[in-house]
Amino acid sequence: MDDNKIPDVVDARVSRFVSNIEVSAIKGMAMRAAAVEDAASLTWGLPSFRTPAHIRAAVETQLEADPQIGKYALPDGLPELRSLIAKTHKSATGIEVNPDRNVHVTCGNMQGLNALFHVLLDPGDEVIVTDPGFASHFQQIRMVGATPVFWPMDETNGWSLDVEALSTLIGPRTKAIVLVTPSNPTGKIFREDELRRIGEIARSHSVTILLDDPYSHYTYENTDIYFNLASAPELQDTLVYLFTFSKTYAMSGWRLGYMILSEVLKKQVIKVHDATIICTPRISQAAGLAALGEEPVHLAKFEAVLSKRRDLICGRLDALPHVFDYVRPEGAYYVFPRILIEHDSSMEFAMRLLQEAKVVVTPGAAFGPTGENHVRMAFCVDEQTIDIAFDRIESLFGR
Numbered sequence: 001m002d003d004n005k006i007p008d009v010v011d012a013r014v015s016r017f018v019s020n021i022e023v024s025a026i027k028g029m030a031m032r033a034a035a036v037e038d039a040a041s042l043t044w045g046l047p048s049f050r051t052p053a054h055i056r057a058a059v060e061t062q063l064e065a066d067p068q069i070g071k072y073a074l075p076d077g078l079p080e081l082r083s084l085i086a087k088t089h090k091s092a093t094g095i096e097v098n099p100d101r102n103v104h105v106t107c108g109n110m111q112g113l114n115a116l117f118h119v120l121l122d123p124g125d126e127v128i129v130t131d132p133g134f135a136s137h138f139q140q141i142r143m144v145g146a147t148p149v150f151w152p153m154d155e156t157n158g159w160s161l162d163v164e165a166l167s168t169l170i171g172p173r174t175k176a177i178v179l180v181t182p183s184n185p186t187g188k189i190f191r192e193d194e195l196r197r198i199g200e201i202a203r204s205h206s207v208t209i210l211l212d213d214p215y216s217h218y219t220y221e222n223t224d225i226y227f228n229l230a231s232a233p234e235l236q237d238t239l240v241y242l243f244t245f246s247k248t249y250a251m252s253g254w255r256l257g258y259m260i261l262s263e264v265l266k267k268q269v270i271k272v273h274d275a276t277i278i279c280t281p282r283i284s285q286a287a288g289l290a291a292l293g294e295e296p297v298h299l300a301k302f303e304a305v306l307s308k309r310r311d312l313i314c315g316r317l318d319a320l321p322h323v324f325d326y327v328r329p330e331g332a333y334y335v336f337p338r339i340l341i342e343h344d345s346s347m348e349f350a351m352r353l354l355q356e357a358k359v360v361v362t363p364g365a366a367f368g369p370t371g372e373n374h375v376r377m378a379f380c381v382d383e384q385t386i387d388i389a390f391d392r393i394e395s396l397f398g399r
């Protein structure tokens with residue numbers, strides 16, 4: 001789609017901005033797959049793990065013990081949770097933040113970003129996103145009448161970013177840059193020097209960095225190369241850090257996250273939050289208190305399981321060199337192979353896999369123009385599903 005052109009309204013009752021967006025291809029494929037019996041799905045980044053037992057137990061207790069549990073909370077979150085978040089952030093980044101002025105509890109990073117886009121963007125503004133990048137970010141940006149500007153990643157160089165090209169993408173309407181590291185869908189971990197340079201460029205142009213962090217705990221053997229840009233003291237006014245409990249704590253259904261942001265932005269975000277969702281459910285905040293209140297000992301196990309699945313899926317891809325070429329993911333739990341088999345588009349290829357092999361993948365075009373001719377495969381599903389999916393792909397295309 002040409003991002004500068006808002007298409008004709010499909011129905012006179014529907015706003016042009018909403019007409020201009022789509023259900024993400026991830027959910028679109030998941031919905032198509034639901035209609036296919038026995039489909040092997042690698043489409044949705046939904047970890048197979050249960051929310052850890054101590055979090056579930058704490059919530060059960062709170063549900064009985066706390067007479068306020070079913071009531072609204074303050075719009076920016078429970079004070080005790082905000083204090084615990086400030087403590088967690090200090091130990092993760094070394095940065096001291098004020099729980100009242102700089103911490104905001106959200107219903108996950110999607111909701112946090114949506115509030116931020118409302119705060120930062122007017123129709124016609126621009127937001128720089130990596131290409132490939134997370135499909136739902138693009139829809140959120142378009143939903144407020146703004147335009148995603150794609151910043152291509154270089155597959156031949158391990159999905160790296162051309163950092164110096166960033167300045168050329170920044171124009172008078174650029175308001176923000178969205179970063180995800182490790183990246184969805186490529187699994188790339190951006191290096192410290194690259195991130196620091198991005199920070200420098202953003203700061204010099206007064207462009208806000210939105211650091212969306214679902215995957216920083218999934219870095220496998222690459223933990224040493226992971227760098228959290230929120231730990232740069234000079235960027236405290238330039239950067240908003242968004243953490244979600246969805247993946248780290250297997251809490252995607254609880255809808256819980258938080259933002260660390262400047263006081264100026266927090267004051268604006270509260271208005272949007274209040275006008276749209278009022279507050280994050282108390283019950284989810286109780287889960288958050290339990291999650292941050294203990295060492296995340298479950299993470300070593302989660303990561304070990306995911307690491308095994310990454311080896312499995314990479315091994316299965318290696319056995320199909322005539323079908324796929326791929327860059328081994330450094331983190332997160334996605335791999336983004338290039339399609340070598342003849343095909344019309346990534347969508348046509350994904351539909352063929354669904355119809356002829358009952359295998360569900362996400363077409364790469366959903367993640368930006370550079371994503372065309374690729375598919376995204378999520379390896380957070382159990383090993384059996386990965387094996388079934390690849391057995392079927394092998395039956396379709398041969399070994």
Ligand SMILES: Cc1ncc(COP(=O)(O)O)c(C=O)c1O
Pocket residue numbers: 045107108109110111134180184212214244245246252256257
């Ligand atoms: C990059 C990225 N951001 C945000 C989300 C959604 O986060 P949340 O569940 O906190 O809304 C996802 C989920 O897949 C994601 O990959």
